[in-house]
Amino acid sequence: MKRKDIFVFATSFILITTLFIGAGSSKPVFVKNTNENGFVFLELFTSEGCSSCPRADELLGNVQKQSGDKPIYILAYHVDYWDHNGWKDMFSSAENTKRQYWYANKLKSQVYTPQVVANGKTVFVGSNKTALTNALENNVQASSTNTLKLTGKREAGKMAITYRVSGSKDAELMIATAQKNAERQIKNGENSGRTLHHVQIVRKLDAFKLSNMGVGQVNILLPNEFTAGQWEVVGFLQDKRTGEISAADRL
Structure with missing residues (x-):
């Protein structure tokens, strides 16, 4: 690689890292190269x-x-196996821990925190800035033959979701109800005395079998605290044999 090429590559990498991982407000430039069906699911x-x-x-x-x-x-997903170590995480659940172990089995990986699974295919340490940047760049430029489109109608305590999928045969429709942000004062354990800021906290995860027609409707129950501005409903198609996520959409 020529010196000029090395400089261009290094500059581009630093720029991507700054835009996605830094505190700046610039728009992420590499998304300009996104394939039509490219997406990142973290x-x-x-x-x-x-x-x-x-x-x-x-x-x-x-x-x-x-x-x-x-x-x-x-x-x-807040796991529960840290809860015995001086501080119980109010967002933790055995179901979240079970999902992490399910991934460990599918991807032949270890179980640890913080851990990120990207598009159901790759695993890396969640605090690793370089690995996160690479996952963003590589997956957003990838392509999938599957598509998922969701529309929803909220009713009292629940939501009716209509889905339309294409190209999927072995996937399940997963619907996650997530709280966008939370701030917590930690009084004991390893983070004692710290104020922690959380994002996209999964409070509920539902799985549905897809209709053979590729179009259908499912219903989910909403948490009592659910408000449209502070919560998000995310749907994704996941191959239960491999763990790979082939399409996603949000409400």
Whole structure:
């Protein structure tokens, strides 16, 4: 590689890192190269009892702020195996831990926090800025033959969701109800005395079998605290054999 090419590559990499991971408000430039069906789906496994986790929350929080309406999706699952270590995470659940172990089995990976799974295919440490930047760049430029479109109608305590999919045969429709932001004062454990900021907290995850016609309607129950401005409903198609996520959409 020529010196000039090395300089251009390094400059581009730094620019991408700054726009997505830094505190600036610039728009992410690499999304200009997004394929029509390219998207990034990031699932963070985290805990308030883990001193390494706040950095991952911060990185993904910056991605959340700067992604806008781009095809970048974030879900954070708070696991419960840290709860015995001096502080119980109010967002943790055994179901979230079970999902992380399910991924570990599918992807032949270890279980740790903070851990990110990208598009159901790759695993990396959630506080690793370089790995996160690479996942953003590589997946948003990839392409999928599957598509998912969602529309929803909110009723008292629930939501009726109509879906339309194409190209999918072995996937399940997963619907996550996520709280966009939360701030918590931690009084014990490894993060004692810290104020933690969380993003895209999964409060509920539902799975549905797809209609053979590719069009259908499902119903989900909404948490009592649900408000349209502070919560998000995210749907995605996941191959239950491999774990790969092939399409996503949000309401």
